[in-house]
Amino acid sequence: MKCVRCGLREAVHEGLCEYCILELHPPLPPGAIRLVVCPVCGSFRVGGRWQEIPLEEAVLREVEQLLDPRYALLGGEVKVEDSRVRLRLTLDVYGKRAEWEGERELRIRKEVCDRCSRRAGGYYEAIIQLRGAHAEEAANVAVREVESHPSRMAFVTKVERVRGGVDVYVGDRAAARRAARVVREAFGGEYKESSSLYGRRDGRELRRSTYLVRTPEFGPGDxxxxxxxxxxxxxxxxxxxxxxxxxxxxxxxxxxxxxxxxxxxxxxxxxxxxxxxxxxxxxxxxxxxxxxxxxxxxxxxxxxxxxxxxxxxxxxxxxxxxxx
Known part of the structure; x- marks a missing residue:
């Protein structure tokens, strides 16, 4: 059956084709697309989560959040020009693929993200204690491992030279544990884990962990x-x-x-x-x-x-x- 409105295409829902449905029910509300960006690290908050993504991808993900539930986003192109954004969306309209083009105002608000806020405040969940003859080299390995961890809270708060070695303060306990084990695999030596209670939040215990790696006094060539x-x-x-x-x-x-x-x-x-x-x-x-x-x-x-x-x-x- 042809579309009762345009007569050009086959009807897909209630006598209307996909393009007539899009004309009658625009996929996006008329207001501005609003984003929140962290001025420190450049992450965007989309769907309640901070994400390290380009501006265009952040716009597209916000568009998906705003999309009329009649449609599913299959893909899209975004072009940002000053405070305006041009959109070319590929949508699923009741099982049919359709293209939609539009333009919206873009408003970006700045807000420091949770990670940067905690990092600036000296927050840490774990300490990697590196001791022995290879402590400095081991600290470099630990820092690289922490920074490559997928957790957003996997940041190094500080690296402190102490008597006998180096302490690496880490914002994420799991990242610190993985990094300490990587150091142990690379250098050998003694490995110990411990934790201590440092507070409560919403009735839940907050603990800090310590991972000790004591590297041997000898190494390759010795x-x-x-x-x-x-x-x-x-x-x-x-x-x-x-x-x-x-x-x-x-x-x-x-x-x-x-x-x-x-x-x-x-x-x-x-x-x-x-x-x-x-x-x-x-x-x-x-x-x-x-x-x-x-x-x-x-x-x-x-x-x-x-x-x-x-x-x-x-x-x-x-x-x-x-x-x-």
């Missing part, structure tokens, strides 16, 4: 002693990869097994020497520090040529791997 053997730390994390300085064999250990490991030398203490001769279990090695030729027990991997070594007291430890 030389450690464990169970009477010397190892070079190749990689660190929940599992540590160790290379036996004598045999050259690789070994994996979890942090719990390394608590008794003793740091012998840091990576920056490793120097380059040279093996001139290997034979009968002895390596003739040039010591760059003393300028002397030393005779050392020859590890199975020892060959003539450049070699890495480190001095521990008066002992020289040869290190497997490529010389720099």
């Amino acid at each position: 030389v450690v002693e464990l169970g009477g053997r010397r190892y070079v730390v190749e990689a660190m994390g929940r599992e540590f990869l160790l290379r036996d300085a004598w045999s050259g064999a690789l070994r994996k250990e979890r942090w719990e097994a390394l608590r008794e490991a003793r740091l012998l030398a840091k990576a920056e203490d490793v120097v380059e020497g040279e093996i001139f001769y290997v034979g009968e279990g002895v390596a003739h090695v040039y010591d760059p520090e003393s300028g002397e030729l030393r005779q050392l027990p020859a590890p199975p991997w020892a060959r003539r040529g450049k070699v890495l070594m480190v001095r521990v007291d008066d002992e020289i430890i040869l290190i497997p791997g490529e010389a720099r």
Whole structure:
């Protein structure tokens, strides 16, 4: 049946086609489209929620909130010109697709959002306490992880250098917990969680959490002693990869097994020497520090040529791997 009003298209509802329905019942009320924007972060409040979206998308989402319930928004184009906005909407009208064009006044009001307000007020729900030799590097990882969390409250309130490490104050407990665990995965070491009550709101307890990560004193390239053997730390994390300085064999250990490991030398203490001769279990090695030729027990991997070594007291430890 043709539309009883225009006679051009098939009727879709009560004898009318989709375009005649749009003419008789405009999809938007005649008033202005009103938006609220945070002047600090630029987020828009749409549908009662703060969202980090472009202006055009904010307009389109507000349009969807204002849309006459007869219609469903399938898509649209928005063009903002000063205080006016031009709209081209694709709508579902009783099962038929139709285009509608219109223009409305655009009014934007400024209001500081909940996140920026809390951040400015020093609000935090958790502290990530980073301790040990890698605290500064771990703090950088923690901050990046917090800022990449999807929660709007996942912000860093402050980063504080304290005796023995760094404290990172975080606005969202879940984001802080995830960041602390990422740090633990990257650096290994001791991990602890705790919480304390700091108030009540609407009869509900408000708690602050503390996540402690105590990073090891050693890291990649360092030389450690464990169970009477010397190892070079190749990689660190929940599992540590160790290379036996004598045999050259690789070994994996979890942090719990390394608590008794003793740091012998840091990576920056490793120097380059040279093996001139290997034979009968002895390596003739040039010591760059003393300028002397030393005779050392020859590890199975020892060959003539450049070699890495480190001095521990008066002992020289040869290190497997490529010389720099």
